[in-house]
Each structure stands twice: as structure tokens, then as C-alpha cells.
Amino acid sequence: MKIFSGTANRPLSQEIAAYLGVDLGKILIKRFADGEIYVQLQESVRGCDVFLVQPTCSPVNENLMELFIMIDACRRASARSITVVIPYFGYARADRKAQGREAITAKLAANLLTEAGSDRVIVCDIHSTQALGYFDIPVDHIYGQPVILDYLASKTISEDLVVVSPDVGGVVRARAFAKKLFDAPLAIVDKRRQGHNMSEVMHLIGDVKGKVAIMVDDMIDTAGTITSAATLLKQEGAEAVYACCTHAVFSPPAIERLSGGIFEEVIVTNSILLPEDKCFPQLTVLSMA
Numbered sequence: 001m002k003i004f005s006g007t008a009n010r011p012l013s014q015e016i017a018a019y020l021g022v023d024l025g026k027i028l029i030k031r032f033a034d035g036e037i038y039v040q041l042q043e044s045v046r047g048c049d050v051f052l053v054q055p056t057c058s059p060v061n062e063n064l065m066e067l068f069i070m071i072d073a074c075r076r077a078s079a080r081s082i083t084v085v086i087p088y089f090g091y092a093r094a095d096r097k098a099q100g101r102e103a104i105t106a107k108l109a110a111n112l113l114t115e116a117g118s119d120r121v122i123v124c125d126i127h128s129t130q131a132l133g134y135f136d137i138p139v140d141h142i143y144g145q146p147v148i149l150d151y152l153a154s155k156t157i158s159e160d161l162v163v164v165s166p167d168v169g170g171v172v173r174a175r176a177f178a179k180k181l182f183d184a185p186l187a188i189v190d191k192r193r194q195g196h197n198m199s200e201v202m203h204l205i206g207d208v209k210g211k212v213a214i215m216v217d218d219m220i221d222t223a224g225t226i227t228s229a230a231t232l233l234k235q236e237g238a239e240a241v242y243a244c245c246t247h248a249v250f251s252p253p254a255i256e257r258l259s260g261g262i263f264e265e266v267i268v269t270n271s272i273l274l275p276e277d278k279c280f281p282q283l284t285v286l287s288m289a
């Protein structure tokens, strides 16, 4: 078995290799002056089971292309099998045609990963589980929840918890989380437009008054969803609000929103590498290695 890392999150790849007691494989990845990507494996993979670790996070197109080229290099170097480990799968939100004449980019990315030569895929908390069916090769879907649950259990935050889904689409995920978090009750934020040209109205389904609210989502991107839901929870009497998510995408203005004082703590995993300037005092990053 050999593990190679792309450039998107080398520290996570190193942690995975250390956990397995192996060294990362040697690979040269560089950019030419015009932006083209060059990849060369610097050790033999002939007959090996190869694992390539690369979240396809921002810059998503760069990271995806780099992964395609890594797969191609392994295939042409006679690897026995190629498993791509994608801790964060970019484009997963483009999983259907919501309007006419749109692309289904998650399906396209799955096709291209297979076409490049992957034999198997491991993804973590993919935004839409239906996208798992876009691959015609085996897919393992793993979750960030166990790491976050262990952390919360170790903190013993409060006896009076409520798990909250910040939108209706996340109810199944939040319900599973609540069950494992001491069978906590569930609340749901329901956001809807009352009509054309009218602003969104948020309703809370469930009771958060006097409770510590643990909001669960797969990702925080601009933090609009989770911050507006947190504001509603505070208005409805929640004592404190925690945000938990696997993927810290953190596009602007996420940092301003998350560090603005509404959250007691923001708990994420390291599926995406966070630079220093995206870290703030309330942030806890757990390892999914």
C-alpha cells in the first residue's frame, strides 16, 4: 500500500500516514509558468494498492485537475489499484438540475474521476448522498460526526441540550447526531419565502428556550445559513449556540459572521486545510485522520 498526497491538504495526509505507521509516498507536483500542472511519482507503484488523498476544495478546479493528473500518473505507472480519498468533495451541491439548461457538475466530476482511472473512492460527509450513485465504481462514505460527537461528549457542555438542523434539508443528519448525543431532542429551522419579492421568513420547529443548542450541518460556506439560524435560536431563548460541521469551506464573509459573538464555539474538522487567517478564538478544529 502507498499513500500519496496532493497539495490541497498535506498536513491531513501526513496525519493519515502517521496513523497507519507509513511514510507518505514521494511525488513531485508543480505548476508551469502558464499554470499547467506537472506530476511525477518519485517512487515505483508497480503492482501497488495506491491511495491518493486530495480534498477538492477551493481552488476547486485546480485541486480537481491535480487529482486527475495524479490518478493518470499512477495508472500509467502500473499501480494495481487506485483509491482516491476525497475528504471534501467539491461540486457536491451541483447534484441535480434545479432549473432548465443547468449542468450536473457532481456527476461530471464523478465521471471524470472514474475515467481518469480510479478504482475506488472514499468520500466524507458528501453534501448529497444521491451523488454516491453517480459513481459506477465502489464508494465508501465516511462521516465526521463520530469525531465531533466524541469531542462534545468530552466537554459535558450541559444536561439540557437540543440539536438543531439549520435547514430542512439537514434533518436526517441532525436526527442521527441527536440520537448519538444522549438522545437529545431535535429542533429544525424552516426558512421560506411567503411570495415573490418578499424576504425569507424563518420559523423554528421545536423548543430551544433555556437550552444549549448544538447546530449541525455538513458544511459552512459563507456562514449565512448557520448564522441566521443561530440568530433565530437566540431570539427564541437558546442559552448558548454551538455550530458543528465537517467541512469548513469558509468563503467570505464567513469569518466575520462566525467570530461576531453569536456562537459559543464553532467546531469543524480538518477535511479542508485552514490557513491562519481563517482561524479565530471560538474555532475548534478536530482531526478526521
Ligand code: R5P
Binding pocket: 167, 169, 170, 217, 218, 219, 220, 221, 222, 223, 224, 225, 226
Ligand atoms: C446547504 O444545504 C448546506 O448543507 C449548507 O447549509 C450550506 O451550503 C451552507 O452554505 P452557507 O454557509 O454559505 O450558508
